[in-house]
Amino acid sequence: MAEFLQGASVFVLAMVALGLARILRGPGDADRMMAAQLLGTGGIAALLLLGAASGVGGIVDVALTLALLAAFATIAFVKASVPGMSDDSGADRE
């Protein structure tokens, strides 16, 4: 069973690596950000599979952290790229 889980983990990682080609081709920033989002989701799946294969429970915590970081990365991208959203406290400030 452990070999199968490892193989599945490698397969998911290979899919993520293929998807990263979208970062090279673009064409827009949003497309590049989607490849990073794929890296988040696929990385979590690969980590969970690897954790079950090796029996190291702490890998699930790494996956949780990756889920949080991927969400923050996307929110930071949107706030930086949409005009007006980076300045959400503008109404209160003089």
Added chain:
Amino acid sequence: MTSLLNVASVVAIVAGAGFFLAGTLGLLRFPDTFTRLHALTKADNLGLGLVVLGLLPHADGVVAGLKLVVVWLLVMLAGACASQMVARAARRRDLNR
């Protein structure tokens, strides 16, 4: 019983890996930003859900299993919000061009 669970888990993980393949193909092959976003967010979250479902029989204890489910729920919540925000950013960019 154990082998039956193993078969169920193999089926779920293979299906999940298939959805990751579909998500990557969609991201690479679909023609514009919004269709790519559609392929990526749905297929990958379902793939992760199937992988978690397949790993649940192997979790040692109820708490470890719940943690796996919590990871999936967090990714779904983050993915749903992120896809809306990326789509809005892409649409504003198109309108401003």
